[in-house]
Amino acid sequence: MRLPRITIAATAALTLAGAAACGGNSGETTGTTGGTALYGRLPDAIKEAGVIRFAGDSHPPYRIVANDGKTVTGIDKEIQDALGKALGVRTEISIVNGLPAALSGMLASRYDAFNGPVKDTAEREKQFDAIVWMVSRTSYLIPKGGSAAVKDSGDLCGKRVAGAAGSVVEEQAKRLSDWCAKQGRPALAFIGLADTNGTILAAKSGRADAAGMTESAAIDAMAKEKDAYTYVTQTDEQGAGVDQLAMLVPKTGGLGPVVLEAFKEIFANGEYKRIVDKYGLQNVAVDQPAMNTATNTAPTTGAAQ
Known part of the structure; x- marks a missing residue:
């Protein structure tokens, strides 16, 4: 108590x-x-x-x-x-x-x-x-050793994307899925997890093809594990915009x-x-x-x- x-x-x-x-x-x-x-x-x-x-x-x-x-x-x-x-x-x-x-x-x-x-x-x-006190664009962290071939955010169509449940990323992933559908391509499969660490672990373990997060978080993850990841950023055409955080x-x-x-x-x-x-x-x-x-x-x- x-x-x-x-x-x-x-x-x-x-x-x-x-x-x-x-x-x-x-x-x-x-x-x-x-x-x-x-x-x-x-x-x-x-x-x-x-x-x-x-x-x-x-x-x-x-x-x-x-x-x-x-x-x-x-x-x-x-x-x-x-x-x-x-x-x-x-x-x-x-x-x-x-x-x-x-x-x-x-x-x-x-x-x-x-x-x-x-x-x-x-x-x-x-x-x-x-x-x-800040703004953000949504980015997607991609393990270099993963099997998914993701060169840009459009390649995430049909892929499994982990993200924090209820976060900006979940909303952005839905917008990206809508964009995929307009292109005649399959939607993202979103995996909602508790926090950013969980999303990175899901991507590393192969449970997800990518981990969605803020761009600054993606840069931080790449700095911590050199040559382990790349990342792509969602575009305005794909519904990203700039979120007020x-x-x-x-x-x-x-x-x-x-x-x-x-x-x-x-x-x-x-x-x-x-x-x-x-x-x-x-x-x-x-x-x-x-x-x-x-x-x-x-x-x-x-x-x-």
């Missing part, structure tokens, strides 16, 4: 370790309490706890989970650390099993936010504030607008650019963060997509 938030706050005063979150394993907590201009605008529950609890699944290079199942590194960790500093509170990541667990956990008040990156949609905005925060708590201001601060002070440059995300960066872009004006992208 999870302790009340006020109890967590008292415990946090005695230890740097975060309380274990129900339904997941807690990673390191970082940051300090108070002392920033935005701290006073935080919801009382967050100020009492002194921590923002993020849900997160395994999704390199955004969340790289160590073998202990708790220690998290990567883009997500650095973005959250920067936001926590701007807000004057600690941050805590709890590892969950995929997007549905993150969404249901937030609605059950086990977590305060999920950094995705997850597509901003009008349907999700009914329950969550979506703070867009967001951090989700439940609307009920009132945290979303304050997190948006924290994002604006890390854009202004250079922390966002530092993290983007470190991980080579220049092509998927945005000029400014924006909230609820599915119903409001979308942000301008950085480099040409």
